[in-house]
Amino acid sequence: MTSQQTGSDDLELIEQNDGFTLIWQQRLILRHTAQAPCLWTGAGEADIAMFRGNFSIKDKLNEKIALTNASVTKQRTGWTIHFTRGDAVSATLIIDTDTAGRLQLRLQNEASSHNRIWLRLAAQPEDHIYGCGEQFSCFDLRGKPFPLWTSEQGVGRNKQSYVTWLADCKENAGGDYYWTFFPQPTFVSTQKYYCHVDNSCYMNFDFSAPEFHELAFWEDNATLRFECAQTYVALLEKLTNLLGRQPELPDWVYDGVTLGIQGGTEVCQQKLETMRNGGVKVNGIWAQDWSGIRMTSFGKRVMWNWKWNGELYPHLAERIQQWNREGVQFLSYINPYVASDRDLCAEAAKRGYLTKDAQGKDYHVEFGEFYAGVIDLTNPEAYNWYKGVIKQNLIALGCGGWMADFGEYLPTDTFLHNGVSAEIMHNAWPALWAKCNYEALEETGKLGEVLFFMRAGYTGSQKHSLMMWAGDQNVDWSLDDGLASVVPAALSLAMSGHGLHHSDIGGYTTLFDMKRSKELLLRWCDFSAFTPMMRTHEGNRPGDNWQFDSDAQTIAHFARMTTVFTTLKPYIKQAVAQNAKSGLPVMRPLFLHYENDPRAYTIKYQYLFGRDLLVAPVYEEGRRDWTLYLPQDSWVNLWTGEECGGGEITVNAPLGQPPVFYRAQSEWASLFNALRLI
Known part of the structure; x- marks a missing residue:
């Protein structure tokens, strides 16, 4: 067994007889052996059908091959790992840091026929996972796979519900727990690291297994970035340094x-x-x-x-x-679409600004009893x-x-000006x-x-x-x-x-x-x-x-x-x-400020509004009281002024008085107190 480090103590690769482990800032990121490989490649043909923004996605998978052999070569700033299985199957993993000091993993299939990659990141059974864009049914993503594909969010979104069944029967529109307008290949682990993937292909992040997370990419390459932090607040600051941040809102937004x-x-x-x-x-x-x-x-x-x-x-x-x-x-x-029977579409068509079909003609999408052209934003x-x-x-x-x-x-069957699929x-x-x-x-x-x-x-x-x-x-x-x-x-x-x-x-x-x-x-x-x-x-x-x-x-x-x-x-x-x-x-999970409270990691229907307000919306019909959980702190009921500590409590919740508590030590306490007079 040999251990190699880059110029930084943050990144370490330990070679074993039949594999390696990769450690980044004391977090185990990759674990590979011939018996339990971390990388697969293969070939598939996407079968994607769209009806009014609802997608049926299947993969005609020809092969999925575990790359059992890994040959490590030390580079100046990291390592190149060549994965093989036999003579005809291979892929390369380049491990280094980017210009901002983030861990960077770059994968590339070397078999020209292979357009699929599966990478297994090391995990611990007790990990919680959050993110992957806007997820409506789950907050902690552990235990389920999450296909990442922007689409209609679905009607009902639960295959056990009658409404979802009706929507599926009518136009395949019922959806499931992972359907979302806003997917994103980014997740945060309770090991206090984030993983972000640069690609935009169809992906499936599967957090089901206790010992690993399997990330699937429908492409022949992938780039992953990681950063760690001591707190979740600091971790989000690093993540948004990478992705960008929203500017402040116009002042009028707050006026009603x-x-x-x-x-x-x-x-x-x-x-x-x-x-x-x-x-x-x-x-x-x-x-x-x-x-x-x-x-x-x-x-x-x-x-x-x-x-x-x-x-x-x-x-x-x-x-x-x-x-x-x-x-x-x-x-x-x-x-970003223009109705096919109106003049703005005619103008776009005349200028050559619409996406094309396989015959080079303007592509028109059916949107529910009317059609529209797609403005080619890559032009x-x-x-x-x-x-x-x-x-x-x-x-x-x-x-x-x-x-x-x-x-x-x-x-997926339209053709774009930039030549990208x-x-x-x-x-x-x-x-x-x-x-x-x-x-x-x-x-x-x-x-x-x-x-x-x-x-x-x-x-x-x-x-x-x-x-x-x-x-x-x-x-x-x-x-x-x-x-x-x-x-x-x-x-x-x-x-x-x-x-x-x-x-x-x-x-x-x-x-x-x-x-x-x-x-x-x-x-x-x-x-x-x-x-x-x-x-x-x-x-x-x-x-x-x-x-x-x-x-x-x-x-x-x-x-x-x-x-x-x-x-x-x-x-x-x-x-x-x-x-x-x-x-x-602005709307924050409880664990962002209460990291030492295990219960905070499992709550998905309450949130902190800013640092000092805790909100637990009433979402059941006919209720006039509500049970919620307060992390250990000194809390004040926004509507009654009653003080309480942490734990599970039941409060009166009439219409117009949603369960809201504020931190007694808040600098905004006088403002919050004024709400009781409204």
Whole structure:
């Protein structure tokens, strides 16, 4: 047995008779023997079918071969390890550090026919694992495989539920626990290291085995990076140094709720007046149908022709100026596709700016009873043209923000200007879409003033997506696709380096006889007052859902909770500033600040809002009390002033008083105390 080190004490490789171990900052990263190899390669053919953003993915696997033999060669800054199995199968692993001092593992298949890699990272049975982007069903990922592929999040997302079965029967749209708009090949281990993979191919991170994590890559190469830290706070700072951070939000975001309204200029004006007359703090109107509507069997859809529709929204430009003078922003909507039957698509086609099919013709995607062309964002001319559409049609109109929707629909059989396979570009697509929006703001001097928010993402979204929203939850109480699912989604994304997250108040998806109840809307409103942004959505079938102005009691409830939100403005702004400065997320898992509490690592439906507030949303129908867990500290009930220590407690939780506690030693205690007077 021989031990070799680089110039740093951090990295050590120990050779044994039939293998090696790799240690990075006292963490065992790789363990290889002929009997238990760490590397496999093989060949497969992807079988990927898309229907309205829902993907059926299979691998026609021809072979998967364990590379049992490993030959180590010392290099100046690390090692090159040549893996073989027989004469025709080989791969190379280069181990070194990057320019920032991170551990770097670079894998390359050497058999030209091999386009699959499986790498096993060493693990300990007691490890907890977090991240992998935005995960709605799981927070601790240990014990399950997580395929990483951006897609629709699924309707129901639980194969045991009736709603999921119905959605699967109708259009393969039910989803499963791992379906997500925002996957990311990044995970954090409770050994206090992160692992990030640079690639964008289809991957499967399997955390099922007690002694290893198996990472599968549908590509002939992969680059992995690792960093360690003594605390999770420091680890997230390192991770966001690598990935980038969101800038601070525009100040107006903290001044109330953004009302999701459709129906035209006067409908917006009427609903705005109703809510303000009822005492509701309103910071904006979000009218996703600003470009017109298209009615489908799914419900009311937006017309995907990104121009102000003067018939539905007469005098909009003048009204935007009026609303701005009153402290109300106007927000619109756009996505990276253009309706095939409208003039913006015709212009893009004439310029050659759409992705192509195998015959070189423009590729059009079916989006649910209509088709749309895909703007080829890999074409610099198309990218700049579309960025110009955002500048001219949204920013110049006076929009204070917009939903930058979709991004996950790139078909794998389309052809792109940059020559890269659409299968490889698919995951990277939403981050490229985010960059287009970000640059439109940057180049018009509107960063920090205008906000866009997205549902789809990938590596790179940290730097360019200003705010995430959780996508299309059901208007129900389900754990996997209702109110509860938003909490692990926010926490998983936080552990993946994106610290700004919110959701549609009341959910969105209204199918299979679902109807949003008054109670669900009010509970969701309670929860949203303790997130970085409050915003409502009518849902895809507004007439089936309880709305923010459905009765006087609902309006009064929004008045109360928007007052709570605006009172917390200085506290939330400080938390958002911390995220921009150091990558410390606004919504945080409990273990981030209570590392020595074993229970904190298993809680996925509570969170810390900033450092000093602990929030436990009520996510079950008909409840008026709630049981939650407090880490050991001195806590004060936000609504009653009652003091308590740690442990499991049950509290009263009427509507309008979600279970929230603050740290007694907080510098914000006087601000929190003021909320009891609201």
